[in-house]
Amino acid sequence: MKLLACCLLMAAAICAQDRPAVDWSKLEPEILVNFTTLLKIDTSNPPGNETRAANAIKAILEREGIACQLFALDPARANLVARIKGTGKKKPLLIMGHTDVVGVQRDKWTVDPFGAVNRDGVIYARGARDDKPHVVAGMMILCC
Numbered sequence: 001m002k003l004l005a006c007c008l009l010m011a012a013a014i015c016a017q018d019r020p021a022v023d024w025s026k027l028e029p030e031i032l033v034n035f036t037t038l039l040k041i042d043t044s045n046p047p048g049n050e051t052r053a054a055n056a057i058k059a060i061l062e063r064e065g066i067a068c069q070l071f072a073l074d075p076a077r078a079n080l081v082a083r084i085k086g087t088g089k090k091k092p093l094l095i096m097g098h099t100d101v102v103g104v105q106r107d108k109w110t111v112d113p114f115g116a117v118n119r120d121g122v123i124y125a126r127g128a129r130d131d132k133p134h135v136v137a138g139m140m141i142l143c144c
Helices: 002-015 024-039 050-063 132-143
Strands: 068-071 079-082 117-119 122-124
Antiparallel strands (some): 068 079, 117 122
């Protein structure tokens, strides 16, 4: 949670230059839902299966009116590209992240590694520190 909050604060500082400030605390429930939704998708690599995560992200962004497109050499490992067209007055900003995670040895976990278990404000799940928090931070930047 702290990593996700830190990512959002840095992004907010970058984006706040020409916009009213975003009250991230009011968005916390939505952020948490998006974060746990993404964590519950098993994108262990190999094989990856990132298309499942890309489709979940696409649905969220499209609900916000953000056009998205999937690109894939392997249908199970699609990449998502979302774009908000600017005016050309400023340089473009690229936000990147990945949704695949390192393979899981389930017997080493005390919780379901794809359960997004919240214990005392800490979310336990594969990908909770790399790189799904950054993906959700990027999603929220686009949506706000």
